Amino acid sequence: MGFALRAAIGGFLLMISGTAPLCWALQNQPGNSTIRTTTHLVQFGMIVRDRNGAVRNLTKDDFVVKDRGKIQPINVFSVDVSGTTAQSAQPLPPNTYSDIAGYGTEKPRSVTIVLLDNLNALFGAAPEPYERTPRWLEEHALTNAKQHLMEFLRTMDPSDRIAIYGLTDRLRVLCDFTCNRDQLLAVVGKYDASAMTARGAVEPGSVHVPEMLDPDSAHLGAPIAEAGQELAGFKNQDRAQLTMEAIAAITEHVADIPGRKNLLWLTSNLPFSGEAIARVLARGNVVAYPLDARGLLPRSPVVTMEDANEDDYAMGRVGGLMGADSGPTGIGTMQEMAADTGGHAFVNTNDLTSAIRSAIEDSAVTYTLGFYLPESDVDGKFHKIAVQVKQAGLSVTAPRGYFADKDTDATESETRSAFIAAIRSPLDAAALPLVVRMERQDKAAQNSVEIVGSVGLKSVQVHQEGSFRKGTLDIYTIEQDATGKVLHQGNERLNLKLTEQQYISYLQSGILFHQVLQPQQDTKVLRVLVQDHGSARVGSVIIPFAHVK
Structure with missing residues (x-):
């Protein structure tokens, strides 16, 4: 059976029962201070030491950040201290799986x-x-x-x-x-x-x-x-x-x-x-x-x-x-x-x-700094950064620089390579926030499984075209046997065409999708994988079939 895929528009949130946990998880996922370069924001972590070890009492005003020799205003600042900022896991409802940090299995801050x-x-x-x-x-x-x-x-x-x-x-x-x-x-x-x-x-x-x-x-x-x-x-x-x-x-x-x-x-x-x-x-x-x-x-x-x-x-x-x-x-x-x-x-x-x-x-005390990069400086080149601390006697360990990658569409080869790597990986991929509820049911077909999922829109690459924001998601279900051999693969492409009001709304709720499938007899593992066609980023969850109730 194929996908019944729809963007979360109009009354769709009301049409599928039990979607609230999916939306709740996306709305309440832990704050993401991941170091990454986007079109506008550069974030990086670093460690500051004195002769006695890690230093934990510095403020934003104690730092100077230079990008290729030019001083940048510090727009993002935080300090993470081991043992004080770790977030405990928030349990997901039964038969619900996610690649989001802080849900399901406990994943610490560091x-x-x-x-x-x-x-x-x-x-x-x-x-x-x-x-x-x-x-x-x-x-x-x-x-x-x-x-x-x-x-x-x-x-x-x-x-x-x-x-x-x-x-x-x-x-x-x-x-x-x-x-x-x-x-x-x-x-x-x-x-x-x-x-x-x-x-x-x-x-x-x-x-x-x-x-x-x-x-x-x-x-x-x-x-x-x-x-x-x-x-x-x-x-x-x-x-x-x-x-x-x-x-x-x-x-x-x-x-x-x-x-x-x-x-x-x-x-x-x-x-x-x-x-x-x-x-x-x-x-x-x-x-x-x-x-x-x-x-x-x-x-x-x-x-x-x-x-x-x-x-x-x-x-x-x-x-x-x-x-x-x-x-x-x-x-x-x-x-x-x-x-x-x-x-x-x-x-x-x-x-x-x-x-x-x-x-x-080494990361007992980590400082995260960030600054916004002008569009004109997003040139795809390596940018050397330098971080200075105003107080004397302190040493800084920070990344040497970053790549100011342009927000361009991935090539077909890059998209395919990322997909194959995700299938081969024994780990969930978390570049796209993904929450999936999977339940056995016999309504549509005997021994079938219903899948309802939600993808975090904020990590999806979209382009402004006139009054709409457009993007493309490829959604796959992969059935594997005990050796990892692929028994069946289902996929569908979801083309997004969102008004500004819809886009703002779905940043909170996510994009929902729905499928009913009949797994093969030897299926031991189900993978639900979502790939952003524009950036090649992947979100995936690996679900032992025996766990599905």
Whole structure:
């Protein structure tokens, strides 16, 4: 059966029974102080310290904000102190689900996501025959970092709210946000922290075929190395895409949680742009704290050509070290993403426990500042910002800048990519506020399910055309089996054409939609997903079918 979709106009709110909780949730969702750049408003969070730690008694007048050297008036100001501003969850009615922070499952005002990154940890330190010795040994990096994480969890503060995810061939939810120490220790303790990417496949060393072993093959070293580098490029592209999809899914999941979110990323080898990662994280006010799980890396022993024998050549122990970089791959990426988002990169340290504790405790006091950007300055470029505190002896940690993205329609490719990422994600997406009520019923058809949903209009991109505001929403229901295979997909496009009075009204009530469907026999999970066709933003809820009454 198809959708019966209508904008919430006229008497529609009265036509569907029980819609009040949906509208109430949208009207009363927690205040959203998410750091994001819109057409007019730029918001960002930062931390201020003195020699004794976080400073919590500053006012708006204590700050000076510059955008590309120009002083900006501070239009938005707030200070969030852990333990005093967290909002308790407000329960939703039975059979009602939402991606809005503060409803259903408790989601605190300040959160930390720990990502255990198997995908970007390398195994295979031993060189292949005739391959020069790798410079850095990192075989058990993530396993080592896991032990330090458990050491921190044993002494974590009961007020900490932490989620643990794993990244292998896909993003895995090990434990969503909780303060339960025993639960966190149990899931981390059982997690297999083995590296899953072969070093020789993604970071091959140079090849040297010595003449003393095979004079006729010595010239083949260069083309063999070149072919290896080309294949490594494809492998690195694949894992870069998987990594970016995972980061985007995490960002979308926490996008509607107010305030600063910390991403503690236990990783090692990141052969891609830190700026690109930071740009994704900025959409949800997620601050990067990458931790190099390799710690202080020892250089591999090498043998000079003068002292080499045939076994040294055969085992790759001879001469120049692999690669031209002065440090391990990934450190520059970590430092760049941390600087861009206002976090900190922990590299070249073996005190990983203290690094983890520092990252999680870093947002004890967070200041949020914002200013309105003139339309003429929305140029799609990176804007460098500088924040100064008038009081002496204080240090500021803030994002290095932001992208003044224009409010333009997403391309078809961007829209499709965002949709696919949301389907693959094990997490709700929260870029569009969404509330869904789902109930079993046999009125329209036997063993059917009625779905009534409401989408927050304030997050939908609309354009002024004459006296109307226009936008487009794509609404999907996806049925999946226990393995995640899609059994059925229903979708409909909702074209919005609202007068100014209607637009103001629906900012409060949301846009309602309605569907009756007959799930497939093997359906275990129902996803309701709404995508803004203009911006490609997604809101989604993942509903275990067994929970639907």
